[in-house]
Amino acid sequence: MLLLWIMAIPLIGSFAVLFAGSTVAKGISAVVGAIELIAFIILLAHGPVSLNSRWIPVWGVRFHVGADGLSLFLIGLTAVLTLMAVLASRGSFGRAYFFWILFLEFGMVGLFESLDLVLFYIFWEVILVPIFFLLTGYSGDKGRPAAMKWLIMNLVGSLFMLIGIVAVAVIHAEPFGSLTFEISQLTHVKLNPVVAPWIFASFFVAFAIKAPLWPFHGWMPDAYREAPSPVTALLSGVMSKAGIYGFLRIMLPLFMPEFRHYQLGLLIFAVIGLAYGAFMALRQTDMKMISAYSSLSHMGMMALGIFSLTAAGILGATFLMVAHGLIVGGLFIILGIVEEKSKTREIQILGGLNEDAPRLGAYFLFFALAALGLPGLPGFVGEYLIIQGLVAHNIVFALIAAVILVVAAWYMVRMFQGVMQAQHRANPIGDINALQVGYIAPLALLIVFLGVYPAGITLHAVPSLYHAVHLAALKGGHGL
Amino acid sequence: MKASVGLLPEYIVGISILVTMVAAMIRPHGSTLKSWIALIGTLGGLWATIDLWTKPVHPALFFNQSLTVDNYSLFVNVLVLIAAGSTLLLGWSGEREYDEFPVLVLISALGMMSLGMVANLITLFLGIEVLSLPLYVLASSHRNTLGGEAGLKYLLLGAFSSGILLFGLALLYGAAGTMNFVNFASVAHIHSPLLAAGLMLTLVGLLFKLGIVPFHMWIPDVYEGSPTSVTNFMAFGTKVGAAVILLRLLAYGFYMSGPNWGPVLGYLALLTMIVGNLLALPQNDLKRLFGYSGIGHAGFLLIGVAVHTAVGAKAMLFYLLPYGLAVIGAFAILTMMGNKESITIQDLRGMARQKPWAAALFIVFMFSFAGIPLTGGFVGKLYLLQAALFAHQPGLAIGLVLGTFLGLGAYLRPLQAMFRTSPGESNLKGWNVGWGHVVVLVVALIGTVGLGVYPTPVVHLVGQSANFFWLH
Numbered sequence: 001m002l003l004l005w006i007m008a009i010p011l012i013g014s015f016a017v018l019f020a021g022s023t024v025a026k027g028i029s030a031v032v033g034a035i036e037l038i039a040f041i042i043l044l045a046h047g048p049v050s051l052n053s054r055w056i057p058v059w060g061v062r063f064h065v066g067a068d069g070l071s072l073f074l075i076g077l078t079a080v081l082t083l084m085a086v087l088a089s090r091g092s093f094g095r096a097y098f099f100w101i102l103f104l105e106f107g108m109v110g111l112f113e114s115l116d117l118v119l120f121y122i123f124w125e126v127i128l129v130p131i132f133f134l135l136t137g138y139s140g141d142k143g144r145p146a147a148m149k150w151l152i153m154n155l156v157g158s159l160f161m162l163i164g165i166v167a168v169a170v171i172h173a174e175p176f177g178s179l180t181f182e183i184s185q186l187t188h189v190k191l192n193p194v195v196a197p198w199i200f201a202s203f204f205v206a207f208a209i210k211a212p213l214w215p216f217h218g219w220m221p222d223a224y225r226e227a228p229s230p231v232t233a234l235l236s237g238v239m240s241k242a243g244i245y246g247f248l249r250i251m252l253p254l255f256m257p258e259f260r261h262y263q264l265g266l267l268i269f270a271v272i273g274l275a276y277g278a279f280m281a282l283r284q285t286d287m288k289m290i291s292a293y294s295s296l297s298h299m300g301m302m303a304l305g306i307f308s309l310t311a312a313g314i315l316g317a318t319f320l321m322v323a324h325g326l327i328v329g330g331l332f333i334i335l336g337i338v339e340e341k342s343k344t345r346e347i348q349i350l351g352g353l354n355e356d357a358p359r360l361g362a363y364f365l366f367f368a369l370a371a372l373g374l375p376g377l378p379g380f381v382g383e384y385l386i387i388q389g390l391v392a393h394n395i396v397f398a399l400i401a402a403v404i405l406v407v408a409a410w411y412m413v414r415m416f417q418g419v420m421q422a423q424h425r426a427n428p429i430g431d432i433n434a435l436q437v438g439y440i441a442p443l444a445l446l447i448v449f450l451g452v453y454p455a456g457i458t459l460h461a462v463p464s465l466y467h468a469v470h471l472a473a474l475k476g477g478h479g480l
Numbered sequence: 481m482k483a484s485v486g487l488l489p490e491y492i493v494g495i496s497i498l499v500t501m502v503a504a505m506i507r508p509h510g511s512t513l514k515s516w517i518a519l520i521g522t523l524g525g526l527w528a529t530i531d532l533w534t535k536p537v538h539p540a541l542f543f544n545q546s547l548t549v550d551n552y553s554l555f556v557n558v559l560v561l562i563a564a565g566s567t568l569l570l571g572w573s574g575e576r577e578y579d580e581f582p583v584l585v586l587i588s589a590l591g592m593m594s595l596g597m598v599a600n601l602i603t604l605f606l607g608i609e610v611l612s613l614p615l616y617v618l619a620s621s622h623r624n625t626l627g628g629e630a631g632l633k634y635l636l637l638g639a640f641s642s643g644i645l646l647f648g649l650a651l652l653y654g655a656a657g658t659m660n661f662v663n664f665a666s667v668a669h670i671h672s673p674l675l676a677a678g679l680m681l682t683l684v685g686l687l688f689k690l691g692i693v694p695f696h697m698w699i700p701d702v703y704e705g706s707p708t709s710v711t712n713f714m715a716f717g718t719k720v721g722a723a724v725i726l727l728r729l730l731a732y733g734f735y736m737s738g739p740n741w742g743p744v745l746g747y748l749a750l751l752t753m754i755v756g757n758l759l760a761l762p763q764n765d766l767k768r769l770f771g772y773s774g775i776g777h778a779g780f781l782l783i784g785v786a787v788h789t790a791v792g793a794k795a796m797l798f799y800l801l802p803y804g805l806a807v808i809g810a811f812a813i814l815t816m817m818g819n820k821e822s823i824t825i826q827d828l829r830g831m832a833r834q835k836p837w838a839a840a841l842f843i844v845f846m847f848s849f850a851g852i853p854l855t856g857g858f859v860g861k862l863y864l865l866q867a868a869l870f871a872h873q874p875g876l877a878i879g880l881v882l883g884t885f886l887g888l889g890a891y892l893r894p895l896q897a898m899f900r901t902s903p904g905e906s907n908l909k910g911w912n913v914g915w916g917h918v919v920v921l922v923v924a925l926i927g928t929v930g931l932g933v934y935p936t937p938v939v940h941l942v943g944q945s946a947n948f949f950w951l952h
Binding site for chain 2: 054055056057058059096118121122123125126128129136137144147148151152155156159160162163166167169170173179
């Protein structure tokens with residue numbers, strides 16, 4: 001029941017916002033977000049749960065949801081960042097905006113809870129819709145093409161994934177007799193070598209587009225730049241994790257032999273993305289774009305961890321998902337505040353804001369340092385584990401990843417210097433107010449907590465991961 | 481079972497045709513009595529259909545094996561009566577000046593209902609003609625050049641296709657010596673050129689009605705020129721009638737020769753899905769857009785026939801329902817925009833601000849067309865994908881996905897237009913919402929979202945209806 005409530009609270013809340021009207025929309029959304037967070041804390045105390053009931057029996061589609069170590073913290077990440085995004089949004093956006101934000105939360109929570117492929121696919125496409133409307137209705141002139149690009153690229157991936165899903169189920173059904181879409185059942189499927197690469201590709205491309213991983217990131221720059229900053233925070237903080245989560249939840253258990261077969265290619269592909277994102281971030285002068293490309297680079301990092309197919313690497317990716325979500329979400333919210341106050345995002349125009357807004361500068365520095373992977377903060381923990389996994393598999397990739405981490409420090413410091421230090425070039429701005437500190441400070445504390453006590457996540461995640469990976473390893477022929 | 485019991489829905493509709501006709505004659509011009517009678521007749525037919533469903537008296541054959549009442553025909557009755565009822569409601573105020581409107585809608589609906597029951601060649605042709613003739617008149621009931629052109633084009637091409645169909649049926653009879661579908665099964669596997677030619681011509685006639693590429697040319701012009709409520713009827717009802725008779729004919733009469741006609745229909749389905757949706761992309765007139773997207777949807781439906789399996793039959797029958805519900809919902813919004821001759825994408829500008837609820841409903845129906853989850857359209861496409869892949873036809877599955885994708889591009893343009901601010905004066909001046917619109921919208925919304933969230937009961941019903949167990 002708890003799982004259902006976690007799904008239902010944002011859905012009910014979203015319609016409540018829609019019917020209540022624009023003046024109270026932000027207030028109601030904030031309350032709904034807070035209730036969702038409390039529900040998550042209850043879930044966390046409760047431990048792993050799942051619910052499995054019939055839905056469309058003729059097709060073997062089941063309403064199977066669960067929260068285990070893999071998904072539990074992503075649900076938490078969704079709850080935290082949605083609340084942050086609501087608080088950081090302008091109330092003047094009106095009820096439709098907050099409706100879509102809460103509807104997005106419903107979709108994301110549903111996605112992370114799903115353990116049935118049809119259910120997963122439903123939420124996978126449902127989350128496209130709110131983002132599409134948030135981009136269409138609440139961004140600048142370039143928002144509309146960005147929304148189109150977002151929807152079209154993602155749909156190409158996901159529609160082919162739908163063929164993949166049905167194909168896996170049908171191939172599974174033919175010897176076993178009955179149709180099922182449950183991930184745990186489908187792990188027994190034996191794909192013949194002719195269709196296996198195609199089905200693997202159909203899933204892989206869909207997840208890579210959503211993350212996004214290089215070279216499937218075409219929608220990303222426009223969408224991240226044009227969206228209002230709270231929406232960008234959700235996009236990069238939560239939405240992008242859906243793709244990585246798909247690799248962990250669906251592809252590892254189903255396609256271990258294919259992963260082993262294509263491992264070298266996948267690693268090269270991920271490492272190119274890692275480097276590409278980092279160097280693109282170095283070239284940008286728009287602070288939102290710097291963060292966007294740094295996010296792309298980090299996605300490559302997580303992919304590297306998964307594709308190393310080592311326990312440490314996969315655990316690192318799992319941890320980094322949550323850590324990066326919190327950090328980059330906070331970073332985009334800070335950037336949004338800077339943009340709102342100074343009306344520009346160009347680091348060549350900005351400068352010296354530290355003097356006007358010392359508190360804002362301090363939080364900016366904190367999130368920038370967290371994003372570059374400062375030891376003691378959670379980004380470092382995830383990256384360390386991933387590099388450990390890479391060393392175990394192939395030290396060349398570990399070396400490249402370590403070099404790129406230096407570039408990460410370079411572009412983040414460059415952004416901080418451009419915006420906060422040096423001389424004043426723009427008009428002076430006011431500092432953040434108590435309300436803004438009120439929601440940014442707890443987020444920063446949470447990040448610090450995860451940095452010094454990563455076991456809070458890894459202790460939960462290891463058993464679930466072990467289960468998923470163990471199943472996969474059985475299929476792949478040798479353990480991790 | 482007596483024919484008076486088994487054919488009760490058709491009798492009720494038939495009687496209400498006569499009563500409506502009398503009412504139209506004795507009441508003054510513009511009275512709503514005739515519409516009320518027609519609507520009550522539709523609801524009565526629906527009630528009788530549901531009543532029959534619960535009785536264990538079917539399948540049954542009537543009139544020398546020319547009509548068969550089974551779950552399949554009853555399911556078709558429901559679809560057709562939803563289409564007819566929605567058309568009556570949407571045309572309630574707009575078409576009031578045409579006294580013949582409700583009568584013609586009911587006659588055409590009777591033709592569609594009979595197509596669900598058809599079991600021999602004569603009733604097949606009669607059903608097609610009873611469906612078509614009133615539509616020729618309805619199509620031209622906008623008394624202007626566009627309407628006249630639509631009606632004439634429809635009449636000429638329709639008569640041409642009827643001729644082809646009739647010729648095909650005659651050849652079939654000549655080759656097989658029987659009129660009944662079930663008797664074809666014993667002769668249909670014999671390789672007779674006459675039989676093959678007859679089947680080919682019959683299929684061409686039926687595919688024309690369904691709007692399959694390359695027999696689709698009439699659809700956009702006729703849809704554009706007809707009054708919006710009539711377009712609604714054609715988009716839903718005609719497709720139901722043509723699709724179900726195609727499935728019945730092939731599944732009963734020619735199931736042995738599936739390997740011969742299956743690939744042909746498969747390639748046509750592929751072509752139709754791609755071409756229909758591709759041509760929908762650049763359309764500016766919304767009725768033309770729905771015309772082309774309807775062609776694309778006909779291609780999706782044809783997958784279910786082409787794969788020639790029981791799953792395919794069920795998937796096709798299922799898909800008709802979410803498609804039809806989205807059609808009546810979308811057309812309800814179009815009729816609310818005033819009784820204009822053509823509604824373009826630009827007319828939708830500013831709708832999201834001025835009429836947010838109507839815009840939200842329009843989004844839901846467009847998403848159902850596009851197959852976005854939580855709407856019925858997605859579940860229908862999932863069913864068709866299963867049908868294609870169970871039949872080992874990945875090509876059809878990829879075609880379905882590509883068609884869906886192209887279609888989505890077409891549906892997004894009106895959606896984005898709604899979020900643009902309208903230049904100058906509002907385009908929504910003729911906005912009128914009657915109770916009929918509200919009823920149709922509520923039915924369409926509940927149906928669309930209900931099918932998307934919990935399709936199990938309908939999947940179950942469809943499983944009973946299209947239970948062509950002899951197809952594997």
